[in-house]
Amino acid sequence: MDIFLQQTVNALALGxxxxxxxxxxxxxxxIMGLINFAHGELMTIAGYVLMYCGIAGLSFVIxxxxxxxxxxxxxxxxERIAFRPVRNGSGATMLVTSFAVAMILQVxxxxxxxxxxxxxxxxxxxSDSVHIMGMVIGVNKLAAIIATVVMLVFLDWFMKHQKxxxxxxxxxxxxxVARLMGIRANTVIAGAFALxxxxxxVAAVLWVSQRASVDPLxxxxxxxxxxxxxxxxxxxSLRGAVAGGFLLGxxxxxxxxxxxxxxxxxxxxxxxxxxxxxxxFRPNGLIPSATLKAEKV
Amino acid sequence: MKKLLxxxxxxxxxxxPTFADTLRLGAATAQTGGLAPYDAPVMEGIHIAIxxxxxxxxxxxxxxxxxxxxxxxxxxxxxxxxxQELVDTGVSALILPCDADPSLAAIGIVSSAEIPAISTxxxxxxxxxxxxxxxxxxxxxxxxxxxxxxxxxxEQGHDTAYxxxxxxxxxxxxxxxxxxxxxxxxxxxxxxDTHSIGQQDFSxxxxxxxxxxxxxxVIMTSSYEPDFPSMLKALxxxxxxxQMIGSDGIDSPTTFSLGDAGEGVxxxxxGYAEEGSPLEAFNKKYMDATGSESQTVFNxxxxxxxxxxxxxxxxxxGSTDPKALxxxxxxxxNVQGATSAIxxxxxxxxxxxQVSLIRVKDAGREFLGSPSPDAALIPAPxxx
Numbered sequence: 253m254d255i256f257l258q259q260t261v262n263a264l265a266l267g268x269x270x271x272x273x274x275x276x277x278x279x280x281x282x283i284m285g286l287i288n289f290a291h292g293e294l295m296t297i298a299g300y301v302l303m304y305c306g307i308a309g310l311s312f313v314i315x316x317x318x319x320x321x322x323x324x325x326x327x328x329x330x331e332r333i334a335f336r337p338v339r340n341g342s343g344a345t346m347l348v349t350s351f352a353v354a355m356i357l358q359v360x361x362x363x364x365x366x367x368x369x370x371x372x373x374x375x376x377x378x379s380d381s382v383h384i385m386g387m388v389i390g391v392n393k394l395a396a397i398i399a400t401v402v403m404l405v406f407l408d409w410f411m412k413h414q415k416x417x418x419x420x421x422x423x424x425x426x427x428x429v430a431r432l433m434g435i436r437a438n439t440v441i442a443g444a445f446a447l448x449x450x451x452x453x454v455a456a457v458l459w460v461s462q463r464a465s466v467d468p469l470x471x472x473x474x475x476x477x478x479x480x481x482x483x484x485x486x487x488x489s490l491r492g493a494v495a496g497g498f499l500l501g502x503x504x505x506x507x508x509x510x511x512x513x514x515x516x517x518x519x520x521x522x523x524x525x526x527x528x529x530x531x532x533f534r535p536n537g538l539i540p541s542a543t544l545k546a547e548k549v
Numbered sequence: 550m551k552k553l554l555x556x557x558x559x560x561x562x563x564x565x566p567t568f569a570d571t572l573r574l575g576a577a578t579a580q581t582g583g584l585a586p587y588d589a590p591v592m593e594g595i596h597i598a599i600x601x602x603x604x605x606x607x608x609x610x611x612x613x614x615x616x617x618x619x620x621x622x623x624x625x626x627x628x629x630x631x632x633q634e635l636v637d638t639g640v641s642a643l644i645l646p647c648d649a650d651p652s653l654a655a656i657g658i659v660s661s662a663e664i665p666a667i668s669t670x671x672x673x674x675x676x677x678x679x680x681x682x683x684x685x686x687x688x689x690x691x692x693x694x695x696x697x698x699x700x701x702x703x704e705q706g707h708d709t710a711y712x713x714x715x716x717x718x719x720x721x722x723x724x725x726x727x728x729x730x731x732x733x734x735x736x737x738x739x740x741x742d743t744h745s746i747g748q749q750d751f752s753x754x755x756x757x758x759x760x761x762x763x764x765x766x767v768i769m770t771s772s773y774e775p776d777f778p779s780m781l782k783a784l785x786x787x788x789x790x791x792q793m794i795g796s797d798g799i800d801s802p803t804t805f806s807l808g809d810a811g812e813g814v815x816x817x818x819x820g821y822a823e824e825g826s827p828l829e830a831f832n833k834k835y836m837d838a839t840g841s842e843s844q845t846v847f848n849x850x851x852x853x854x855x856x857x858x859x860x861x862x863x864x865x866x867g868s869t870d871p872k873a874l875x876x877x878x879x880x881x882x883n884v885q886g887a888t889s890a891i892x893x894x895x896x897x898x899x900x901x902x903q904v905s906l907i908r909v910k911d912a913g914r915e916f917l918g919s920p921s922p923d924a925a926l927i928p929a930p931x932x933x
Contacts, residue, residue: 255760258760259753259756262750262752262753262756266749266750358581362581367581367585367586367589368585368586368589368845369586369774369775369803370802371802371803371806371807373806376808376809379782379786379808379809379810381786381787388786388788390752390783390786390787391786392782462778463749463774463775463779464775464779464782464803464807465775468585469583470775473747473749474749477749504753505750505752505753508753508754509757513740513741516742517716517743519743519745
C-alpha cells in the first residue's frame, strides 16, 4: 500500500507537468486550430534563461520569473512573426509553419549556444526530499504538484473573471461571432500565445529541475507528450487537456511501477495501446470540446 | 562543375598511388541533431590535429591532409547519402558518426568502395563485427569499459548490483555486459530495470529500488544526458544511497554540476589529464586553438583519430591508397594519441585503448586509475 501511495504521488507530479504542457497546446488550438509544435522550443528558451542566470550567479528566485517572462515574450513574438502571416491559411499550413519554427529555433540554439547540453545550476534544496506520512517525496515532485495546482486555479480565475479570458472563451466557441461582438482578434490570439508561453515556462522550470541540463533538442519529447495528452483529453478543450495530462502521467507511472519485469520493455507500446483503447470508446477524447464536433467515421 | 570536380578527383587518385601530396579525408559526422553533442567536439579535435600536421608540412613532411566535411544530422539515411557523396569525390579514408547505428547504415557503401572507415566515438564492440574489414572504431569497447567498472566495484567490496539500461541503442545496453562480468566475478545482480532514451521521469524506478528488501551496493547504468541526471536525482531523492557507476556518456560538465547528488559517482571514460600526460598537452593545444577549456574527452578522441590515420599513412610508406591504408590501420600498434596508446593489431577493428576510472569529487574529477582489464573476463560482443 505504501508503494502504491508513493507511486501515486509520482504519478500526480508527472501528470501535473503533462497537464500544464497539454494546456499550453490546447489554449492556442482552441482559438486558432493550430497545434503549435514549437511549444517545446518555448521550454528550451526558458531552460536557457535558467542556465544563463545560473552562470551569472543570479538566485533561482530571480531566475524563475525571468525564465517565465522570456518564454511569454518568445511566444508572443512567435505569433507575431511566424503565425500571424499564415493565420488564414489551412490547418496544414499552420502545422507545417510550427514545425519550421521549431526546427529553425533548434538550429539557432545549436549554432549560437552549443550542440552539447549545458548544465543548469539548481538550488540544492530541489534534490532533497521530505517525509510525509511515511512517504519520501522529492522537493521537486512537491514543487510540480503545487505549481500545477496554482496554475490551474489561476487559469480558472483568468478564464472566468478576466476580460481577455472571457474573450478567449468566446473566441474559442465561435471566433467569427466573437469578432462581430467587437472582440479584437489580434488581442485574443496574442493573449492565447502569451498564456501558452507562461504554461510552457512553468513546465520548463519543472522539467529542467529534474534533468539539470538544457540542450537544443530538449523541447521535442515534452511537446510529443503534450500532444498525446491533448488528444487523449479532447483536442481544444482545456479541461480535457488537464484530464489527458493526468491520465497519461498515471498510465506511464503505474505501468513503469507495476508491470512485471519481463514486460517492462513493452511499457511504452502498452501505454500508447491504452491511449488508443480510451480513444476507441471516446473518439473525441475524455472531455471533448463542445465546439469541435469531430465525427466518428 | 561537379563533373569536372569528380574527374579531377578520379584523375588525382589514379595519378597518385604513392607519396601523394594530399590525403583526402571524408568526414560524414553529426554536426546537428542528437549525436552532435559527441560528434561536434570530436570534429574540433580532428581540426586541431589536422592543422598541426599540415602546419608541419603534412604527414611525414609531405602529405597534407584535406578534409571534406558533411553533416549527417544524426540521421542514418543521411549518413549513407553523405558517405556515397564522399566516396564519389575519391576520399582515401572516411570518418563516420559517433554511434554504431548510423555508422552501420553506411557499411554497404564502405565495403563495396573498399575505403577504410573509422567511427568517431562509437563504443559498441559489435560495430566492426557487423561492419567487416573496412570498419574501425576509435573508442574503448563497451564490454571493456564494463569489465573495468565491474572489477573496480568488486575491489571496493561491493557484492550486490542493480542495473538500469535502455534497449533503444547498442551503447545503452552496456549494463548487460556489466552484469555478466559482475556475476562471473562472484557478485550478485539483484535486479534490472529498463527505460527509454529521453525518458523524463525515473521516479517509478527509484521508488521500486528504494523498496527492495535488500539495497544494492552499486547501481550501474550507461544512460547519458538528459536521462542520467534525472535518474540519479530521482534515486537520491527516493532515499537510495547505492554507489552509482556510469560510463563515458556522462563525461560531461552536467555530471560535475549536480551538487550533492553527483558527488561520488564513478564512471569509465577514454582518458584522464594527469600532469605531464599527452592528454594534458592536448588540452593546452585546445586552449590555444579555441581560447576555451576543453570540456570533454571527446575533443581529444578526435585528435586520436587523426593520429591513427597519420600513423597508418606512415606505415603504408606514404601511400594514400584506401586498401593499403586499411591494411596499415589493422596492423597499427601502440600509436600514441592524446588519450592513450592505441593498438588495432590482433583485434577485429575495436581498438585496445586505455580505460580511465573517474570519480566525481567536489564537483571535479578524482582519478581512480586506468586498470588493464583481465582479458578472460571481457564478455564477447553481444548481438542485439
